[in-house]
Amino acid sequence: MPAISIRNLDVIFGQQITDSLKLLDQGKSRQEIIDATGDVVGVQNASLDIEEGEICVLMGLSGSGKSSLLRAVNGLNAISRGELLVQDGERMIDLANCDEKTLRHLRAKRISMVFQKFALMPWLKVIDNVAYGLEVMGMNKNDRHKKAMEQLDMVGLADWKDKYPHELSGGMQQRVGLARAFAMDSDILLMDEPFSALDPLIRHQLQEELITLQKSLNKTILFVSHDLDEALKIGSRIAIMESARIIQCGAPADIVLNPATPYVENFVAHTNPLNVLEGHTLMTEVEALEQQDGRLLADPHHQVWLTVEEGKVAAAEMNGSGPLKLQYCEADQDNQIPACGTLAMTSPKVSMRRAIELCYSTELPVILVENGKLEGVLCDQNFYHALLGKHFTTGDSAKT
Numbered sequence: 517m518p519a520i521s522i523r524n525l526d527v528i529f530g531q532q533i534t535d536s537l538k539l540l541d542q543g544k545s546r547q548e549i550i551d552a553t554g555d556v557v558g559v560q561n562a563s564l565d566i567e568e569g570e571i572c573v574l575m576g577l578s579g580s581g582k583s584s585l586l587r588a589v590n591g592l593n594a595i596s597r598g599e600l601l602v603q604d605g606e607r608m609i610d611l612a613n614c615d616e617k618t619l620r621h622l623r624a625k626r627i628s629m630v631f632q633k634f635a636l637m638p639w640l641k642v643i644d645n646v647a648y649g650l651e652v653m654g655m656n657k658n659d660r661h662k663k664a665m666e667q668l669d670m671v672g673l674a675d676w677k678d679k680y681p682h683e684l685s686g687g688m689q690q691r692v693g694l695a696r697a698f699a700m701d702s703d704i705l706l707m708d709e710p711f712s713a714l715d716p717l718i719r720h721q722l723q724e725e726l727i728t729l730q731k732s733l734n735k736t737i738l739f740v741s742h743d744l745d746e747a748l749k750i751g752s753r754i755a756i757m758e759s760a761r762i763i764q765c766g767a768p769a770d771i772v773l774n775p776a777t778p779y780v781e782n783f784v785a786h787t788n789p790l791n792v793l794e795g796h797t798l799m800t801e802v803e804a805l806e807q808q809d810g811r812l813l814a815d816p817h818h819q820v821w822l823t824v825e826e827g828k829v830a831a832a833e834m835n836g837s838g839p840l841k842l843q844y845c846e847a848d849q850d851n852q853i854p855a856c857g858t859l860a861m862t863s864p865k866v867s868m869r870r871a872i873e874l875c876y877s878t879e880l881p882v883i884l885v886e887n888g889k890l891e892g893v894l895c896d897q898n899f900y901h902a903l904l905g906k907h908f909t910t911g912d913s914a915k916t
């Protein structure tokens with residue numbers, strides 16, 4: 517059962533919603549609908565399931581409808597048509613047909629929201645800002661302060677509890693915002709560009725903190741961002757929006773490797789694939805390597821040849837320099853650095869960043885093996901191909 521299930525959802529802002537929906541069904545554009553009725557289409561025919569414990573990022577340009585969709589999930593935007601179900605224990609609550617009492621229950625117990633501009637109350641101390649939602653719920657002062665302190669501790673601000681928001685930096689204020697959302701104990705967090713007002717270093721730091729916190733908290737997070745790098749970093753799945761519609765939804769590597777439209781391609785062309793792509797998506801497959809005298813040419817540039825017996829790499833040599841020492845390196849142990857001139861073998865699941873590090877330290881290609889069997893090879897050319905975003909423009913030229 518997904519934590520949030522969205523089916524054919526339309527959100528229209530305005531006074532003539534029935535007429536606007538008819539025009540939408542006739543295939544009229546957003547602008548044509550504004551011209552005809554004055555209504556604005558915020559979300560059009562969106563369908564998306566968000567599983568428990570995942571971070572799903574809504575990504576797209578300004579005005580594409582990200583916030584409109586996010587705000588529908590906690591009832592801040594009315595649903596014009598379609599279904600939006602939020603899991604509540606054993607039942608699913610339909611936001612399209614839910615009364616005020618149920619909505620209040622959802623907001624108090626199930627869903628918290630973190631905004632871009634901190635939204636802290638300037639007259640309240642940090643601890644009282646964090647405890648505010650608990651106070652509204654009727655929790656007594658001792659209990660709510662205890663809970664607020666736990667959350668402040670988690671975001672590293674326990675020593676700042678008696679300060680006022682204006683005494684904190686932007687990054688710290690946003691941490692207080694996070695602590696306030698976590699204090700509510702709700703399983704679903706809606707985050708509307710929570711880090712975009714921060715400078716790049718603090719932003720990076722808070723992204724890392726969110727990823728770390730999420731490992732222990734396991735919340736269901738719907739996160740809005742207009743930055744694909746941020747989306748790729750924190751999202752387990754990314755839904756890309758354009759003109760009120762979700763035009764592609766997939767895991768980070770899917771989006772980078774198979775952008776569905778030129779709009780997505782354009783985003784992908786400006787991202788850093790280092791932490792997203794894995795070795796197997798970039799490698800030259802074993803079948804594509806040149807064969808000569810029973811050996812495989814792993815790297816034409818360095819003239820590295822492999823002798824493969826029953827699928828396993830039995831020996832390696834570099835023409836002119838003799839045999840090469842082979843060393844298996846764990847994909848996830850960055851501190852395991854093979855010596856220059858050693859031929860590194862690792863898992864096809866290796867991140868692009870780690871694979872480049874292995875190439876860099878050995879000055880040789882990297883050999884990818886799974887259960888001892890040779891799967892493929894990564895040379896400089898494979899990395900250039902990915903770094904230049906050529907997967908979707910030049911086909912598989914680096915793989916042959």
Ligand SMILES: Nc1ncnc2c1ncn2[C@@H]1O[C@H](COP(=O)(O)OP(=O)(O)OP(=O)(O)O)[C@@H](O)[C@H]1O
Pocket residue numbers: 529530556557558576577578579580581582583584585742
């Ligand atoms: N409450 C509202 N009343 C009228 N129109 C609205 C309202 N909220 C959003 N819109 C309109 O809906 C469209 C989508 O806006 P939305 O804020 O969802 O986009 P966004 O992708 O989140 O953009 P941004 O990144 O700039 O926040 C825009 O044309 C916007 O003007």
